Amino acid sequence: MPIFHAIVLGLVQGLTEFLPVSSSGHLLLVPWLMGWNDFADVSVEKAFDVALHLGTLIAVVGYFRHDLVKYIQEGLRMVFQRQRPGTPEGRLAWLLVVASIPAALFGAIFGNWVDENLGKPVIIGVSLMVFAVVLAWADRRPGERDFSQMSRRDAGLIGMAQVLALNPGTSRSGISISAARLLGFDRDSAVRFSFLLSIPVTAGAVFVKLTKLFKDGVPEGLAMPMLIGVVTAGLSGWLAVAGLLRLIKTQTFNAFVIYRLAAGVAVVIIAASAWR
Numbered sequence: 001m002p003i004f005h006a007i008v009l010g011l012v013q014g015l016t017e018f019l020p021v022s023s024s025g026h027l028l029l030v031p032w033l034m035g036w037n038d039f040a041d042v043s044v045e046k047a048f049d050v051a052l053h054l055g056t057l058i059a060v061v062g063y064f065r066h067d068l069v070k071y072i073q074e075g076l077r078m079v080f081q082r083q084r085p086g087t088p089e090g091r092l093a094w095l096l097v098v099a100s101i102p103a104a105l106f107g108a109i110f111g112n113w114v115d116e117n118l119g120k121p122v123i124i125g126v127s128l129m130v131f132a133v134v135l136a137w138a139d140r141r142p143g144e145r146d147f148s149q150m151s152r153r154d155a156g157l158i159g160m161a162q163v164l165a166l167n168p169g170t171s172r173s174g175i176s177i178s179a180a181r182l183l184g185f186d187r188d189s190a191v192r193f194s195f196l197l198s199i200p201v202t203a204g205a206v207f208v209k210l211t212k213l214f215k216d217g218v219p220e221g222l223a224m225p226m227l228i229g230v231v232t233a234g235l236s237g238w239l240a241v242a243g244l245l246r247l248i249k250t251q252t253f254n255a256f257v258i259y260r261l262a263a264g265v266a267v268v269i270i271a272a273s274a275w276r
């Protein structure tokens with residue numbers, strides 16, 4: 001894999017993993033549009049995917065590191081010291097666990113089927129448009145609830161919505177933000193919960209994939225592109241997290257809705273024209 005390709009894909013992963021536009025969809029569309037054949041070998045694709053997700057995991061953990069320490073401490077205290085109902089931080093820690101379960105289960109069971117049957121350009125294009133409408137609709141609902149008002153039911157529903165993100169083009173952050181907004185949470189709480197929810201889900205996937213990578217070994221010539229992918233995905237991911245949290249203080253998600261609609265239409269037209 002050329003270093004330039006690694007940089008581009010790292011930037012794409014870092015930005016789109018946290019912005020509500022679908023990282024998995026973009027990572028499939030960019031090589032398709034550019035005519036790159038870096039992933040003709042499945043082992044290369046899987047190894048580089050690990051690097052990209054490791055980079056974004058480092059970014060979000062680094063950004064929320066102080067909060068995470070508090071959540072973990074308070075969550076463990078609820079278990080070992082049997083504190084009930086526990087602190088807000090402890091409750092949130094376990095709500096994140098609850099919300100992570102549906103996607104983890106469905107991914108483990110249907111992951112291979114998704115890889116084989118979804119991820120086609122037309123499907124991605126349509127998904128970008130459909131879930132743009134969902135995001136626009138959800139963001140227009142009134143929302144004033146914050147973290148302290150989240151229940152197990154809320155966490156479970158957001159987690160179930162996140163299952164839809166197994167389909168490239170849906171967007172994990174987009175669908176979890178949409179679900180939170182529909183449940184009446186304000187933009188800041190919806191975005192923060194989405195970012196925090198990415199940590200256990202991504203960490204689990206990275207752990208499983210790294211285990212297999214260590215067993216099979218890094219494909220020849222891919223070590224440097226993987227390192228570049230980790231760094232670029234991490235840096236751009238950090239910027240995406242910080243930027244979106246700042247943006248939603250004063251803006252709606254309309255810019256992302258418009259982008260998704262435009263990108264979806266463009267992808268469908270390109271695919272239909274047989275240009276690619």
